[in-house]
Amino acid sequence: MSTDNKEAELALTDQVVASFANTRDERLRTLMQSLVRHMHAFVREVEPTEAEWMTAIRFLTDTGKMCDDLVRQEFILLSDTLGVSMLVDAINHRYATGATDTTVFGPFYIRGMPERAYGENMAFSPGTPALVHGRVLSTDGTPVVDAVLDVWQTAENGMYSGQDTAQPHGNLRGRFRTDAEGRYAISTIVPVSYPIPTDGPVGRMLDATGRHPWRPAHLHFMIDAPGHRTLVTHLFDENDRYLNSDAVFGVKPSLMVAYRERAADHELGRRFGFKGPFREAHYDFALDRS
Structure with missing residues (x-):
C-alpha cells in the first residue's frame, strides 16, 4: 500500500x-x-x-x-454468543460487594407472567419434580421481605413457553414473593441443558465456526425489591456436562447448585405436596442496596 x-x-x-x-x-x-x-x-x-x-x-x-417483540431477540443471542453480554455484565459489576453474582439476561424473558403463591407449582409439562428454595437477603444478612422473583426456564424439550407454542401459557414461568423472613419456594421440574436456537444467523455462525450451541441446565431469576438493585442471574445444575463450554459464556462457579434426591415422605415433600420422589435445590440470594 x-x-x-x-x-x-x-x-x-x-x-x-x-x-x-x-x-x-x-x-x-x-x-x-x-x-x-x-x-x-x-x-x-x-x-x-x-x-x-x-x-x-x-x-x-x-x-x-x-x-x-415477544419471545425472540436474535441480536441478544448474537451478543451472548460473542461474549459481549457477559463482558458488559462484568464491566457493570466490577466491584465485589457481597451480592450474588449476575449473569446474562437471555433472549426469552416475557413480561407479565402469573403471580404465584409461596411454593406453587409453575410446571405444567412433564419432568422430574423439583423444589427450589432459600432466602433473599441484603448483603448485610437482613431478610428482604416481599422481594419479587421473576423466574423462567425451559421445558424438557429444551424450549421456553412462548418460543414453543404447544406449551401452556405461563408454563415454567412465574413471579414469586418472599415472606416475612425473606424465604422463597418454587415448585417446578429439574432444568435440562438445551441448544440455543440455531435456525437463524447466529446458528449459521456457530456452525461455520465449529462451535456447539448448548447451554448448561439453569433456572433464570430477575429479583426486584424496594431499596435494592435488581439482580439478574441464573442457578446452574452443578452436574451439567456443558458448564465449562456454555455457548454464551454465562456460568459462574458461585451460581452452581445441587439437585439432591428426596423421598416423597421427606419433610419438604409433605409440606409442599409432592406425591412422589423429588429433587431439592437450596440457594440464598444476596442483594445490593441501591
Missing part, C-alpha cells in the same frame, strides 16, 4: 469521527466516535473484500428479521 493511500484511509477515519463533533449529548458523542475508530481499525486490520462486507451486512439484516 502506498503512503498516500494509507494517509487517505486514516484521513477518512478522522473525517467521520469529526462529523460527530457537534453531538449535543456528550456520552453519545463519545460512543459514536469510539465506535467509528474501532470499526475502521477492524476493517484496516482484516481488509475485507467487498463481497465479504456485503455478507456481513446481510448477516446483520437477517439477524434483525429474526427479532420480534
Whole structure:
C-alpha cells in the first residue's frame, strides 16, 4: 500500500469521527466516535473484500428479521454468543460487594407472567419434580421481605413457553414473593441443558465456526425489591456436562447448585405436596442496596 493511500484511509477515519463533533449529548458523542475508530481499525486490520462486507451486512439484516417483540431477540443471542453480554455484565459489576453474582439476561424473558403463591407449582409439562428454595437477603444478612422473583426456564424439550407454542401459557414461568423472613419456594421440574436456537444467523455462525450451541441446565431469576438493585442471574445444575463450554459464556462457579434426591415422605415433600420422589435445590440470594 502506498503512503498516500494509507494517509487517505486514516484521513477518512478522522473525517467521520469529526462529523460527530457537534453531538449535543456528550456520552453519545463519545460512543459514536469510539465506535467509528474501532470499526475502521477492524476493517484496516482484516481488509475485507467487498463481497465479504456485503455478507456481513446481510448477516446483520437477517439477524434483525429474526427479532420480534415477544419471545425472540436474535441480536441478544448474537451478543451472548460473542461474549459481549457477559463482558458488559462484568464491566457493570466490577466491584465485589457481597451480592450474588449476575449473569446474562437471555433472549426469552416475557413480561407479565402469573403471580404465584409461596411454593406453587409453575410446571405444567412433564419432568422430574423439583423444589427450589432459600432466602433473599441484603448483603448485610437482613431478610428482604416481599422481594419479587421473576423466574423462567425451559421445558424438557429444551424450549421456553412462548418460543414453543404447544406449551401452556405461563408454563415454567412465574413471579414469586418472599415472606416475612425473606424465604422463597418454587415448585417446578429439574432444568435440562438445551441448544440455543440455531435456525437463524447466529446458528449459521456457530456452525461455520465449529462451535456447539448448548447451554448448561439453569433456572433464570430477575429479583426486584424496594431499596435494592435488581439482580439478574441464573442457578446452574452443578452436574451439567456443558458448564465449562456454555455457548454464551454465562456460568459462574458461585451460581452452581445441587439437585439432591428426596423421598416423597421427606419433610419438604409433605409440606409442599409432592406425591412422589423429588429433587431439592437450596440457594440464598444476596442483594445490593441501591
